[in-house]
Amino acid sequence: xxxxxxxxxxxxxxxxxxxxxxxxxxxxxxxxxxxxxxxxxxxxxxxxxxxxxxxxxxxxxxxxxxxxxxxxxxxxxxxxxxxxxxxxxxxxxxxxxxxxxxxxxxxxxxxxxxxxxxxxxxxxxxxxxxxxxxxxxxxxxxxxxxxxxxxxxxxxxxxxxxxxxxxxxxxxxxxxxxxxxxxxxxxxxxxxxxxxxxxxxxxxxxxxxxxxxxxxxxxxx
Numbered sequence: 532x533x534x535x536x537x538x539x540x541x542x543x544x545x546x547x548x549x550x551x552x553x554x555x556x557x558x559x560x561x562x563x564x565x566x567x568x569x570x571x572x573x574x575x576x577x578x579x580x581x582x583x584x585x586x587x588x589x590x591x592x593x594x595x596x597x598x599x600x601x602x603x604x605x606x607x608x609x610x611x612x613x614x615x616x617x618x619x620x621x622x623x624x625x626x627x628x629x630x631x632x633x634x635x636x637x638x639x640x641x642x643x644x645x646x647x648x649x650x651x652x653x654x655x656x657x658x659x660x661x662x663x664x665x666x667x668x669x670x671x672x673x674x675x676x677x678x679x680x681x682x683x684x685x686x687x688x689x690x691x692x693x694x695x696x697x698x699x700x701x702x703x704x705x706x707x708x709x710x711x712x713x714x715x716x717x718x719x720x721x722x723x724x725x726x727x728x729x730x731x732x733x734x735x736x737x738x739x740x741x742x743x744x745x746x747x748x749x750x751x752x
């Protein structure tokens with residue numbers, strides 16, 4: 532297990548006592564996890580949803596620790612310079628703590644960890660602001676399966692529908708509606724319709740950024 536380079540207090544100024552105590556506790560937890568496991572992996576993620584990431588936590592439970600939170604706290608725990616880093620070369624991990632990232636502390640073998648994250652990819656529903664990865668068409672049959680009470684909700688989401696002979700259909704007798712085109716920026720309404728009709732245009736991925744073990748640092752970038 533890695534040995535702490537030094538035990539030193541972290542200055543958390545301009546915070547209330549409760550907030551300061553919480554931040555100190557997080558920093559201490561991260562440092563303790565580093566010392567209790569052989570390796571640290573920094574990872575990045577896309578389209579994070581708690582239900583998706585739950586499977587990642589379960590896979591590494593109970594002998595590993597995963598931290599998701601403010602990058603600034605992770606950087607404080609790791610250290611930013613040779614003088615304040617918690618162990619040799621952790622400052623290099625700290626430098627990469629930007630954007631959507633988290634940390635895994637584990638004693639599992641390198642091959643197992645790398646293969647798990649390499650193969651981790653699950654379909655997911657896109658969020659507002661995402662770019663459509665393909666053209667999606669909603670057909671008249673798809674809207675016609677819904678009760679007429681759905682006409683107004685569909686209209687509010689941008690579907691040009693009306694009641695025709697007791698069923699929902701597209702205005703003007705059209706048989707289909709292009710919900711989105713490839714490369715289009717999706718609105719909140721687009722995303723709600725995509726979920727409603729079951730079109731998953733996003734992927735949940737977790738990619739390794741770097742690895743640290745016993746003072747040795749390695750980047751995957």
